[in-house]
Amino acid sequence: MKYPFLVLLAIFSFKAGASTPEQRGLQVFRQVCSSCHSLNYVAYSDLSDLGLSVVAIKDYASQHQVADGLDDDGDPKTRPAHPSDRIGSPYPSENLARLANHGGLPPDFSRLALTQQGGTARIIQILQSYASAPEGTVLPKGSYYNLAMKHRHIAMPQPLHDGQVQYSDGTSSTIPQMSQDVGAFLEWAAHPHLHTRRKVGVFTLLYLIAMSILVFFLKKRIWKKVKN
Amino acid sequence: MTDKSQDLSRWVEKRLPIVSSFRREYVDFAMPKNLNYLWNFGAFATISLGMLLLSGIFLALNYSPTVSDAFSSIETMDRQVASGWLVRSIHMGGVSMLFAALYVHVARGLYYGSYKAPRELIWLTGLGLLLMVMITAFAGYILPWGQMSYWGATVVVNAFNTVPLIGKALTSWLMGGEGLGNAALHRIYVLHFLTAFSIIGVVALHIATLHVAGSNNPTGIDPESSDETVPFHPYYTSKDGLGLCFFLIVYAVIVFFAPDFLTLAENYVQANPLVTPQDITPEWYFAPFYAILRAVPSKLGGLILATGSIGVLFAVPWLDKSPVRSAKSRPLLRPALLMLFFSFMALGFAGMHPPAGGWLWLSRVAVFYWYLYFLILLPLQSRGETASSLGFAKEGRE
Ligand code: HEM
Secondary structure (H helix, E strand, O other): HHHHHHHHHHHHHHHHHHHOOHHHHHHHHHHHHHHOOOEEEEEEEHHHHHHHHHHHHHHHHHHOEEEEOOOOOEEEEEOOOOOOEEEEEEOOOOOHHHHHHHOOOOOOOOOHHHOOOOOOHHHHEEEEEOOOOOOOOOOOOOEEEEEOOOOOOOOOOOOOOOOOOOOOOOOOOOOOHHHHHHHHHHHHHHHHOOOHHHHHHHHHHHHHHHHHHHHHHHHHHHHHHOOO | OHHHHHHHHHOOOOOHHHHHHHHHHHHHHHEEEOOOHHHHHHHHHHHHHHHHHHHHHHOOOHHHOOOHHHHHHHHHHHHOOHHHHHHHHHHHHHHHHHHHHHHHHHHHHOOOOOOOOHHHHHHHHHHHHHHHHHHHHHHHHHOOOOOOOOHHHHHHHHHHHHOOHHHHHHHHHHHOOOOOOHHHHHHHHHHHHHHHHHHHHHHHHHHHHHHHHHOOOOOOOOOOOOOOOHHHHHHHHHHHHHHHHHHHHHHHHHHHOOOOOOOOOHHHOOOOOOOOOOOOOOHHHHHHHHHHHOOOOOOOHHHHHHHHHHHHHHHHHHHHOOOOOOHHHHOOHHHHHHHHHHHHHHHHHOOOOOOHHHHHHHHHHHHHHHHHHOOOOOOOHHOOOOOOOHHOOOEEEE
């Protein structure tokens, strides 16, 4: 009797050690994308939905400073972010973001998987479609050769390079791997509470179906006397 | 029951006969026994309206009606407010469910001639409800301040600006003078829940007038004796209950498994007056009217045709002079009416595509048929038609 229990334990502890694609994607976001892209509407604490511990979330939040009103001399103050703060933007304003990116504006990530034409699949494709421009190509200033784009260029420099991120679970960080992972992360961010939504949905449906069956028989019995 | 409580209920009954009226109108009330499931849709509309009002109250607690905070407050609700995602999905899904129920409800009325004497006022209060629901939905869609909120509103404001003489002044006055800004958003917010709650009052009128004439039925012939009727409870409470279970199942599938299916992703991008979306499309329930708006090259013309398309519905009880109610008994009208439903759907599809090529022509043909049906086919067809010519013994009551 002990044996199956041990197997289960082994499976679960293995699962706890391995990270999910979304967690790895978060790592890519933190180390790469977040230097240009914002996550304006996702709070640090929302990451608990990905299985992050409270300690890890507090740690992540405390690495960032957020505005905190004015001090007694009227100068702007900052404080380390709380878990309830939003992850926000690396730039203080849209203008500065453009200035830092040759006029291009890195789009906010909160709903990008939903609003991007072609969805997550397209994002993953763009990330993997950088190449060196063929001889004689003239690229507009501040843009980079990318085969996925209609005009073959994009204002985002190639963000991913093989081995750029040290995955904590030892997954090897190839460009396709990191693209898939960050795609999964963006998909998660764009659909808040998806797992809870599905779980509550299944229970609600089961309840409604059971009720339909009962009401069906009730109605049949009541109408028996009428229809002939 | 003890003597005391009996005394109390008698005391109340004498002063406010609420219990006996309820019993008369919702328990013993005589209903035709041959109603089909299309008679469930009024109950469906009532329930979706209830869900909308209830969820709306909780949304209002967290929403900020300012240009700078509106979009962000909606994101907060979807992400950080406890169960906010659920409340918001119920509200968004509820709108689609209400419109779907209403369109079937209206079609049922047209098909079975429920608008005819003595039920004209049910029809008119119903159309009043439809307009109020439309105004509420239009205002509500602006509130999240996404790209479609902003640009959809802009299309409508521009259309109203073309009304001669008063158009510009009227919109500027309604919007608080500064276009689609903070003042306008605040007013639209107030308009949204003011109309939403006012709908309850008109529903009460709708039901009150329904209970004077009683329900129509699929044959269109009034029940003659109590053999042909059953009391509302338990017969129609159980039948409505069963229908509601199915209605709620569809509703739940949308809320839990397809929250993005009926909505436009573009509205998750914050409104930006400097960036016009590639194609401005409305939610599905406004698509037929949007198609009409864009079917003609003139903005004012489109506005007149679109409002007129609902306007003709108000005249239907007087355009249709036939004493026969149900289209089932009107072999000429029936196919023409089914074509009408078909053109409404065609308009819906056309409204979700850019107005060019085949879609543009489809919407032109469909809107032409819409007017043709109501202004020509319906009055002409009903002309020589008498109850006896179709083998009916009894004409509709005056
Ligand atoms: C918020 C909107 C509405 C609500 C809550 C509502 C509710 C109801 C309910 C509960 C009934 C009785 C059950 C039934 O026959 O389905 C009913 C009947 C009716 N409604 Fe509505 N209704 C609404 C809008 C409309 C509209 C837009 C129209 C048409 C323009 C309309 C026309 C009628 C007619 C003609 C009847 C009597 C039908 C018959 O007995 O054959 N209603 N309504």
